[in-house]
Amino acid sequence: MDKIIEILEGMHPEVDFNTCNTLIDDKIIDSFDIVTLISELSEEFDISIPVEEIIPENFNSAKAIHALIERLLEDE
Amino acid sequence: MLFTSYEFILFAVVLFVLYYIIPKKFQWMLLLLASYVFYSFAGMGYMVYILATTLSTYFAGRRIGTLQTIQTDYLNTHKEALSREERKTYKARIKKKQRMYLVLCMVFNFGILAVLKYSGFTLLNVKSLLDFMNFKNNIPILRFALPLGISFYTFQTMGYIIDVYRDKYPYEKNIFKLALFISFFPQLIQGPISRFDDLKETLFGEHSFDAKAISFGLQRILWGFFKKLVIADRLLPAVNTIVRNPEEYQGVYVLVGMFFYAIQLYADFTGGIDIAIGVAEVFGIRLKENFERPYFSKSITEYWRRWHISLGSWFREYMFFPISVSKSMLNLSKSCRKLFGDAIGKRIPVYIATILVWFTTGVWHGAAWNFIVWGLLNCLVILVSQECIPLYQRFHKRFNVLHTFWYRLFQVARTFWLMSFLRTLDCYRDVGTTFRMYRTVFTRWNWNELFSGELLGLGLTMSDYIVLILAVLLVLYVSLASRSVGFREQLAVKPLTVRYLSYFALIIFILIFGAYGVGYDASQFIYSQF
Numbered sequence: 001m002d003k004i005i006e007i008l009e010g011m012h013p014e015v016d017f018n019t020c021n022t023l024i025d026d027k028i029i030d031s032f033d034i035v036t037l038i039s040e041l042s043e044e045f046d047i048s049i050p051v052e053e054i055i056p057e058n059f060n061s062a063k064a065i066h067a068l069i070e071r072l073l074e075d076e
Numbered sequence: 077m078l079f080t081s082y083e084f085i086l087f088a089v090v091l092f093v094l095y096y097i098i099p100k101k102f103q104w105m106l107l108l109l110a111s112y113v114f115y116s117f118a119g120m121g122y123m124v125y126i127l128a129t130t131l132s133t134y135f136a137g138r139r140i141g142t143l144q145t146i147q148t149d150y151l152n153t154h155k156e157a158l159s160r161e162e163r164k165t166y167k168a169r170i171k172k173k174q175r176m177y178l179v180l181c182m183v184f185n186f187g188i189l190a191v192l193k194y195s196g197f198t199l200l201n202v203k204s205l206l207d208f209m210n211f212k213n214n215i216p217i218l219r220f221a222l223p224l225g226i227s228f229y230t231f232q233t234m235g236y237i238i239d240v241y242r243d244k245y246p247y248e249k250n251i252f253k254l255a256l257f258i259s260f261f262p263q264l265i266q267g268p269i270s271r272f273d274d275l276k277e278t279l280f281g282e283h284s285f286d287a288k289a290i291s292f293g294l295q296r297i298l299w300g301f302f303k304k305l306v307i308a309d310r311l312l313p314a315v316n317t318i319v320r321n322p323e324e325y326q327g328v329y330v331l332v333g334m335f336f337y338a339i340q341l342y343a344d345f346t347g348g349i350d351i352a353i354g355v356a357e358v359f360g361i362r363l364k365e366n367f368e369r370p371y372f373s374k375s376i377t378e379y380w381r382r383w384h385i386s387l388g389s390w391f392r393e394y395m396f397f398p399i400s401v402s403k404s405m406l407n408l409s410k411s412c413r414k415l416f417g418d419a420i421g422k423r424i425p426v427y428i429a430t431i432l433v434w435f436t437t438g439v440w441h442g443a444a445w446n447f448i449v450w451g452l453l454n455c456l457v458i459l460v461s462q463e464c465i466p467l468y469q470r471f472h473k474r475f476n477v478l479h480t481f482w483y484r485l486f487q488v489a490r491t492f493w494l495m496s497f498l499r500t501l502d503c504y505r506d507v508g509t510t511f512r513m514y515r516t517v518f519t520r521w522n523w524n525e526l527f528s529g530e531l532l533g534l535g536l537t538m539s540d541y542i543v544l545i546l547a548v549l550l551v552l553y554v555s556l557a558s559r560s561v562g563f564r565e566q567l568a569v570k571p572l573t574v575r576y577l578s579y580f581a582l583i584i585f586i587l588i589f590g591a592y593g594v595g596y597d598a599s600q601f602i603y604s605q606f
Contacts (some may be wrong), residue, residue, distance in 0.1 A: 032462060039401070042406055050404060051090060051242070051398045054397050
């Protein structure tokens with residue numbers, strides 16, 4: 001979780017990713033950010049995030065991203 | 077059959093009566109029949125293409141969906157017996173087969189679109205290149221008539237098949253329901269490009285006569301007629317006069333043309349979508365919104381989130397993300413990071429995907445260099461804006477202007493004019509002329525002509541200008557008033573007399589000032605030719 005927050009803060013230092021759960025809904029992160037994020041998460045956790053997982057529910061908060069990664073790691 | 081024609085009104089009225097008197101379980105079938113009748117008005121020959129797309133999508137979807145069921149059943153039955161590795165291998169095998177059907181379906185349907193829409197343009201360019209290189213050639217230049225709505229329904233069906241492949245929802249087992257999804261007449265002409273999971277519930281559902289929904293639908297149709305007939309079609313001659321006579325109308329007229337075209341296109345496209353959404357609403361069907369007050373956007377990226385939303389989200393979901401987060405792209409990004417450093421490596425997937433998406437968006441709008449250059453210029457502005465974000469942030473911090481009214485107004489005006497400049501590429505006959513006209517904006521100072529009555533020579537009379545100003549102010553007012561709550565909802569709580577007076581006034585306004593009748597022909601919607 002800390003690593004995810006660190007990556008997110010690297011992109012948007014002004015946002016509190018511990019509390020924010022409307023990252024997509026409030027357009028805090030856009031599609032360019034998502035690509036950068038996926039690229040960094042794939043490298044960091046050595047996973048591949050399929051394109052069908054790119055839905056708002058999976059990227060609205062650091063917690064949701066964490067849950068997605070856990071699930072993908074389990075499936076690996 | 078034009079939305080604003082008498083035939084369409086008659087068609088919709090007859091359909092409306094039948095729709096609410098037949099048993100509800102037959103309603104969707106009647107809509108399918110009506111959609112095909114509507115389509116046949118464009119030419120019986122075109123039916124072949126939409127039927128071919130429907131059949132190929134149905135069978136590919138069925139095959140992909142069946143493979144998914146086989147996989148689920150097999151994995152459930154052999155839950156204990158299979159190792160994790162074996163499960164993975166089995167899934168990969170099934171996915172490979174599914175991918176084959178997906179690719180076949182996409183090649184077939186995009187192939188139809190490509191041949192009909194782009195073969196003439198491609199052959200013309202190949203011929204020009206060979207001529208330029210002094211190679212003797214006898215390449216024929218083929219021109220096909222475009223079937224109604226082909227760009228829209230092809231994208232809609234391909235969205236469906238990709239979703240089925242991604243297992244987002246099960247495939248549609250009933251071919252006639254799928255046929256209705258593809259051919260549903262209100263969205264055929266100019267979208268919105270609907271998603272199957274958004275539409276299926278209301279499209280195939282049973283609908284009782286709901287006076288409120290029908291009244292809302294009719295209001296929306298009326299509003300669309302107002303925008304199209306009173307504003308868009310009234311402005312058409314002025315825009316045509318300017319862009320078809322580039323030698324005569326330069327300098328400030330280019331700006332006037334841009335401004336008029338911005339209003340015309342907005343009124344035309346949003347008006348058409350209002351009619352489409354309104355007609356669907358009358359039948360109890362909810363189409364997604366395609367606009368979110370786009371001319372109030374403060375940046376070009378925001379503009380593209382609010383203008384033609386269904387096309388933008390289609391490209392984002394089915395092209396931008398699949399390219400940018402693909403394994404090969406991430407590997408390329410990794411290699412580039414090692415070679416050129418983090419800053420460049422990180423940008424590679426975004427840059428490549430954005431360029432491809434905007435090239436395709438341009439091509440989607442039309443087989444001409446104007447549209448390709450328009451798409452690539454949009455891409456350039458978006459990428460440059462992205463790179464300038466740190467600069468903007470420093471500026472906003474230093475001068476603390478971000479939340480002030482005047483700065484926001486500046487941002488809105490900047491985006492409006494930037495988009496208007498780019499959009500002008502739709503209008504002039506070729507890219508060279510457009511750029512020449514851009515140059516005259518800065519080199520030919522004829523602003524005085526704005527105030528010497530020359531504007532009356534553009535095909536609009538003084539009374540046309542007065543009607544236009546009043547109509548545009550009304551659209552602006554409605555747009556501003558519906559920022560948080562929809563205007564129809566606000567009107568619905570007003571006293572009965574106020575409501576009916578408003579409807580009556582709007583109808584009278586359209587009847588008197590609509591650009592139709594003797595001597596006028598309601599013109600085709602601009603987006604219907606895309």
